[in-house]
Amino acid sequence: MKPNIRLQTTKTGSLALILLILTGLSGCGSPGATKIDDDTFYQLEADVAAVANSAVADAAPLEIKGIQEKLQLAKKAKADRDRRTEAQLTEQIYADIQLAKKRAELKQKNNDLLDLRDQVSSAQVYLMELKERLQ
Amino acid sequence: MIKHMMLLGLMLVAVDALAQKKNLELEALRLEFDNFITDDKYRPYGTSEKAQAKAAIEALYNQRGKVKEHAVYMARHHLNMAKMAAESGYLDAQIAAENDSLEALNIETLKTEATVARLEADRAQLLLSLQEEEVERERLEKQRALELANQKANEAEMTQAELAAAKEYAQAQKKVAELAKQEADLAFEEIDALRKQLESLAARETADGLVMTLGDFVFDSASANIKQAAVNNFTKVLDFIDGYPDRKIRIEGHTDSSGSDAFNLNLSQQRADAVKELLVDYGINTSRIEAIGMGESLPVADNFTEEGKAKNRRVDIIILNQQ
Incomplete structure (x- = not known):
């Protein structure tokens, strides 16, 4: 045996x-398309801060929250000298920023559309009142 | 040894489960993409982003070995970007359509507002015209009322004036009538007196013949005109003459001393001629009659009193004695 x-x-x-x-x-x-050097994280941090302090933060708060969480992970990966993880997180964060901006743009367009529909509705009501005055 | 085997088995199961999980995520991603691209609502929009997402997902399928979590994440990112791009395109189209609607509505509203404004202007003009007509009508009514009041006042004044005039006229007519009556009474009295005087005429015997004297009452004052009443009552004279149809007649006119000799002579002649004409008119042959004006030359009374002057103003009708 x-x-x-x-x-x-x-x-x-x-x-x-x-x-x-x-x-x-x-x-x-x-490691992904993003190349990592010593300044990459700081540039990423500055870019995230710029978005977080812009109107995008109000329009896409969940996306900004996720970005900031990933930024902390990237910071840890940088501290751990885990460049592959840092590169992936950096690429994902920039993609998330792009999505947040697009979300804010969509929200603005939705608001514009609603505003336009309100205007159209008001204009229709006003026009109807005018036509009634004609009769 | 058995423990190592079990541990290895567990690790293999874990790795396999992880791989299956990745495959499930990839499959879910593919299904989500398929559903997305077949949605008619978003079909025309985000075509380049759709292509990118498709390429990313296909790359995952073509990838050798196990699918990486990061690669799946990025593929999902492309899918999300494609969805947002399509949503963005859809919203752009909706906004453009709403803008078109709003623009069309605004144009129609402007036209309608213009029409309403024109209509209201017409209404205002009409209202203004009506008000002006009303004001004019009221003005005319007031004017008519004023004219009527003036007319009534004038009529009242005229009535008062006419009444006063009528009263005055009536008073005047009354006076005229009274005067006429008085004159008539006087005339009647005069005629009656004249008739009585003529009837009381008496002939007297003189050297030339029978004389009948007509006082100046027979004539109008200072005139040779014989009064109508005297003419009508000349019967006594005619009877006197008819009593002597074969004798000549001399008619002598006399005056008082008032006035010049020539005037008195002329007046006495005219009065003698007037009596002659009257006698001729009554049928006495003119050849029998001689009329002579004596003037003031043969007074029968003094000319210092009215009574004496009245006696001197006379016409003597003399039935001459036969030669």
């Missing part, structure tokens, strides 16, 4: 080694 056990142990160890290699490879994916 021992040799069998030894054989099994050897096979199991090899499998575990393969799994470990695969796991390691899966964790070492491409």
